[in-house]
Amino acid sequence: MKDTKNGHRSLWFKGALLCLGVSAISLAGAVTAEAPPAAPAQSAGAAAPAGKPAGEPLANGIPYSEVVRYSLAKEQVPTAAPTSVPRIDGHPDFSGMWLQDQGILFSDPTPKHHSGSHPGYDDSLNPPPFNDEYAARYKAFKERVAKEGYNRQYDCDPPGMPRLMANPFPMELIQTKDKLVTLHEYKSQMRRIYLDGRAMPSEDDYTPSFNGVSIGKWDGETLVSETGLIDVPAGKLIQITGIEHSDKLKIIERVRFLTKDRIEWEITMVDPVVFTKPWVNRRSFSRKPLTTTVPEYECLAGELIKELGYTKAAAPAPAK
Numbered sequence: 001m002k003d004t005k006n007g008h009r010s011l012w013f014k015g016a017l018l019c020l021g022v023s024a025i026s027l028a029g030a031v032t033a034e035a036p037p038a039a040p041a042q043s044a045g046a047a048a049p050a051g052k053p054a055g056e057p058l059a060n061g062i063p064y065s066e067v068v069r070y071s072l073a074k075e076q077v078p079t080a081a082p083t084s085v086p087r088i089d090g091h092p093d094f095s096g097m098w099l100q101d102q103g104i105l106f107s108d109p110t111p112k113h114h115s116g117s118h119p120g121y122d123d124s125l126n127p128p129p130f131n132d133e134y135a136a137r138y139k140a141f142k143e144r145v146a147k148e149g150y151n152r153q154y155d156c157d158p159p160g161m162p163r164l165m166a167n168p169f170p171m172e173l174i175q176t177k178d179k180l181v182t183l184h185e186y187k188s189q190m191r192r193i194y195l196d197g198r199a200m201p202s203e204d205d206y207t208p209s210f211n212g213v214s215i216g217k218w219d220g221e222t223l224v225s226e227t228g229l230i231d232v233p234a235g236k237l238i239q240i241t242g243i244e245h246s247d248k249l250k251i252i253e254r255v256r257f258l259t260k261d262r263i264e265w266e267i268t269m270v271d272p273v274v275f276t277k278p279w280v281n282r283r284s285f286s287r288k289p290l291t292t293t294v295p296e297y298e299c300l301a302g303e304l305i306k307e308l309g310y311t312k313a314a315a316p317a318p319a320k
Contacts, residue, residue, distance in 0.1 A: 059101045059111035060286035067101045071109035071282050072125060077264070079221055080257035089177035091218055092257055097292045098171050098285035105239050106166060106267070106281045121241065126281065128243050134274045141242030156187070156299035160210035160236055161227055162251050162267050162281075164189055170294050171285065180216065180223065188297045193225045193253075200228055208247065210236075219254075227251040238269065246273035261287040 056063045070077060086093040102109040107128060108121040130138060159167070169185040178196035193214040200215050208231040216225035232247045254266040262284055269279045 057112075060099060062101055062286075064111055067111050067284070068109050068125070070284065071102055073282070077258055080259050082221055085257045085260050088175055092221055092223070093175050094173045094180060094223070094255060094257075094263060095175045096173055097288040097290055097294075098173060098263065099288050100166070100168070100171075100265075101284045101286055102166070104166050104168060105241065106162075106279070107239065107241065107243070109281075109283070123241070128238075128279055129275045129277045131274065131276050134244060137244060138242050145242070157233070157236070158187055158189055158210040160233075161191075161212050161230055162269060163238055163240075164191070164211060165253075165265065165267060165283070166239065169297075170288060170292055172294060183294070185294045185297055187299060193223070195223075200226065203229065208232075212251075214253075221256055223253075223255040225253045225255075227253070244274055245269070245271050248273050252278075258284065263287075 056065060058064070059067050082092075086095070088095075101111060103111050103121075105121055106126065107123040108125050110122070110125070128138070158164075164184060164186070167184070167186040171185075172183040174181040174183065178194070180193040180195065182191040182193070184190065189211065191211050191214060193216040195216050195218075197217075198215060201213060206213055206229055208229045210231055210233070212227045212230035214225050214227040216223055218224070228250050230245070230247070230249050230251075232245065232249075237243055238245050249269060249271040252268040252270065254264075254268075256264050258264050265283045265285060267281045267283065269275070269281075271279075
């Protein structure tokens, strides 16, 4: 996004390229001063606290505590009334500019800044269901980063799925009757979720890639998609804190309107090599004006790693 002060990328924006110094709050404030959307309706068992702490920070106008409570709720929040949302070909139309409410970690939905190179996040909020082997690998990753001060995720490679869906940059959705296209400022990435009835291709027909292949269908007012054929390049992770995946990873996404200006994007990761059960993550995105400018992404990872004095260490072997 353009820095409103000098018309170019500011220092805090460059820091965000490494997820080292930007929050969804800072970015939302740089996009627009529009009135914030209402907080989501709460389901039973997920009632909002009686009062929020004085001075509590906001994510897209929503208190941090309410964002976390929504993300971790066991019961679903009621969906928006069908007549209140835009539609295309008889289905909800998610087209628009969106900014996520949560932080960059699946294990900790708090909308604050997180960094995988030091403590400051709480994995216990939504812990990955590792098996014993990958729990040990996760522990070793965190110990290595703490000791050597380098996280190999600070690079200019594509983040891949599902990490692409957890970043503090705008996402534009363009929907037609046969596909939903996601355009991301973060590393200039794009996805296509096909809605034309095609089947998931085999590896003989499609070479695995960072974002894989996504095939969607409608379940009432909810768009349900499956993503597979995700490549496992050496050292790439689900999130920068060391959560790995294998080439058996499949991702189930469920997208629906909470209000006409807020959508839910539920991400379930199924990986029999790494996890003992599916890992479910509930995220939400708030609508931003279509006039929001999304510039070309300028990756400065190598420059900033050098400036910050990190020492690159050998990465552990990728997941099998």
